[in-house]
Amino acid sequence: MNILLEAFQQAFDLVVKLDADLLEILLLSMKVSFISLFLSCLIGLPLGTFLAIKNFVFRDSLLIIFNTMMGLPPVVVGLIVYIAISRSGPFGWLGILYTPTAMIIAQMILIIPIIVSLSAQIIEDIHLEYKNIFMSLVVPADKAVKAYLFDARYSIFTVLLAGFGRAISEVGAVIIVGGNIDHLTRVMTTSIALETSKGNLSLALALGIILLLIALTVNFLLIHLKISAKSKLYV
Numbered sequence: 180m181n182i183l184l185e186a187f188q189q190a191f192d193l194v195v196k197l198d199a200d201l202l203e204i205l206l207l208s209m210k211v212s213f214i215s216l217f218l219s220c221l222i223g224l225p226l227g228t229f230l231a232i233k234n235f236v237f238r239d240s241l242l243i244i245f246n247t248m249m250g251l252p253p254v255v256v257g258l259i260v261y262i263a264i265s266r267s268g269p270f271g272w273l274g275i276l277y278t279p280t281a282m283i284i285a286q287m288i289l290i291i292p293i294i295v296s297l298s299a300q301i302i303e304d305i306h307l308e309y310k311n312i313f314m315s316l317v318v319p320a321d322k323a324v325k326a327y328l329f330d331a332r333y334s335i336f337t338v339l340l341a342g343f344g345r346a347i348s349e350v351g352a353v354i355i356v357g358g359n360i361d362h363l364t365r366v367m368t369t370s371i372a373l374e375t376s377k378g379n380l381s382l383a384l385a386l387g388i389i390l391l392l393i394a395l396t397v398n399f400l401l402i403h404l405k406i407s408a409k410s411k412l413y414v
Contacts (some may be wrong), residue, residue, distance in 0.1 A: 190384035196277050201385055203330075204260070210364040211353075212346040215286035219342060221295030222287075224335070228324055231297070231302035242299060248292035254294050257355030260285045264356070277358035282366070285352035290342040297338040301331045333404045340404075 194202050208210045230242055230379055264270045264281055275281045305327045313323045328335065350368035357364035374383035 190381045190388060193381060193385040194388055197380075201382065201389075203362065203384065204365055204367055204370050205389060207260070207279065207364075208347060208368075211282050211286065211366060212343060215283045215290055215346045216339065216343050218283070219287050219294055220339065223291045223342075224298055224328075226291075227295040227298030228302050228327070230299045232306050232320075232324070232327075242353040243294045245295045247300075251289060251292070253349055253351035254355065255357060256288050257285055257352035260352065260356050261287065266268070276356065277360060279357070280366060281356040282353045282364060285356050286346045288351055289349060289352065290345055293342050293345060293354055294338055296336060301334045301338070302327050305331055337401055337404055340397050340401055344394065347393055385408060400410065 230238060230245075261276070262268050262283060264273060264276050264284075266276070276286075289398050309323070309326070309330075313326075318326075348368060350372060353364075353366060354369045354372070357366070357369065359369040361363050365373075367390050371383045371390070374380070374386070
């Protein structure tokens, strides 16, 4: 018990004093997660909107595929990316294995299905509600899409937070393609696993505390957005 209490005390000291190693790991984690989320949004939001408002032969099949991909095991994604970018893989010439770039690619594969599936459902609901009105007013498709996205802005932001939560908490895929290399690809989740195995509980707990604070912040924002969205409905 004394060892545990001492570890917690040391962990809080590291957090309060912003330990250099702790700060480096935190900044890399946030950098990789935000870049992954940003690039995933550039792909996922337009694709989700397209699937929501267009009817074509394989539309339902694509939605089923993306919905299924939301449950992809991270270690499987990591393995696939590893094979693709390893020296003997088809993209081995890029030389990005065990770099933050490889981690970003792996996280994008995990985040994009979430953004596509959830945004498609949100935009489809709004499209069904306003479709006849916009058709009667002869509203151009691009303006209609902008209206959909604006009307769904709170829900879309919730989707983005869900994607960020998936990225920041990921460990399986990033440790396979990133290698958990000190000062290069070591992020919070992989560091927690490593430091725990080494017996360095203070740093592992400090990182765990920060990860929990990030999770609490994300959940707080989700609740706040839901309340804001509901309040807008009654204004």
